[in-house]
Amino acid sequence: MESPISRGFFGKRRPDPSRVPPGQYVTHDFPVLSAGPTPHVETDAWTLSVVGEVDEPATYSWQELQALPHETVTVDIHCVTKWTKLDTLWTGISLDTLLEPAGASGEFLSISSYDGYTTNLPLEDVVDGKAWIAFAYDDEPLEAEHGGPARLLVPHLYFWKSAKWVRSLEIRNDDEPGFWEVNGYHNYGDPWKEQRYWGD
Numbered sequence: 001m002e003s004p005i006s007r008g009f010f011g012k013r014r015p016d017p018s019r020v021p022p023g024q025y026v027t028h029d030f031p032v033l034s035a036g037p038t039p040h041v042e043t044d045a046w047t048l049s050v051v052g053e054v055d056e057p058a059t060y061s062w063q064e065l066q067a068l069p070h071e072t073v074t075v076d077i078h079c080v081t082k083w084t085k086l087d088t089l090w091t092g093i094s095l096d097t098l099l100e101p102a103g104a105s106g107e108f109l110s111i112s113s114y115d116g117y118t119t120n121l122p123l124e125d126v127v128d129g130k131a132w133i134a135f136a137y138d139d140e141p142l143e144a145e146h147g148g149p150a151r152l153l154v155p156h157l158y159f160w161k162s163a164k165w166v167r168s169l170e171i172r173n174d175d176e177p178g179f180w181e182v183n184g185y186h187n188y189g190d191p192w193k194e195q196r197y198w199g200d
């Protein structure tokens with residue numbers, strides 16, 4: 001029989017270093033990082049638009065978004081302020097589900113949020129199951145301070161790319177640096193390459 005002591009010991013084992021990018025430490029909290037105050041957007045006033053270089057622009061109401069197929073994923077997230085949180089559980093809509101019917105044809109994605117925040121990504125970083133519009137965290141509705149009712153989730157890049165309170169997805173032919181990207185953060189933000197700031 002396994003003793004409680006060895007269980008406790010193994011439970012406190014250091015996290016698998018192959019899952020922690022260079023310069024990061026593992027946290028068990030969920031820190032809140034916002035550039036400004038939390039906007040409170042009611043779901044009946046909430047919409048998400050898919051616009052720009054698309055065949056069919058679309059605006060989803062909350063009910064229309066909820067009617068799309070949901071996915072639940074467990075992913076590791078990495079903030080440029082050096083915390084990493086392993087095995088976070090999210091439910092949302094894959095960006096593939098929004099971008100395929102729109103017929104997106106540009107190279108870049110520019111995201112705008114209800115607080116005025118913007119960020120930018122290559123389109124290829126949000127297709128093929130790499131990004132979601134997440135509305136639940138740990139099986140609970142996403143809290144407003146973490147981006148509820150819905151946020152972008154792009155776990156393979158630093159977490160500033162995961163725009164909270166997401167409002168529109170604009171497909172573009174040219175790259176448009178967002179809020180942090182014009183203020184010194186790296187344009188791409190790969191945590192495994194430590195792309196924190198301009199020139200990294």
Ligand SMILES: Nc1nc2c(c(=O)[nH]1)N[C@H]1C(S)=C(S)[C@@H](COP(=O)(O)O)O[C@H]1N2
Nearest residue numbers: 031032033034035113117146160162163164
């Ligand atoms: N709309 C919006 N999204 C945002 C931000 C913000 O200020 N506004 N901050 C970004 C930054 S810098 C980080 S690290 C994460 C933090 O998400 P959290 O507060 O849920 O931990 O959200 C990102 N998304």
Ligand SMILES: [Mo]
Nearest residue numbers: 033079080160
């Ligand atoms: Mo951040």
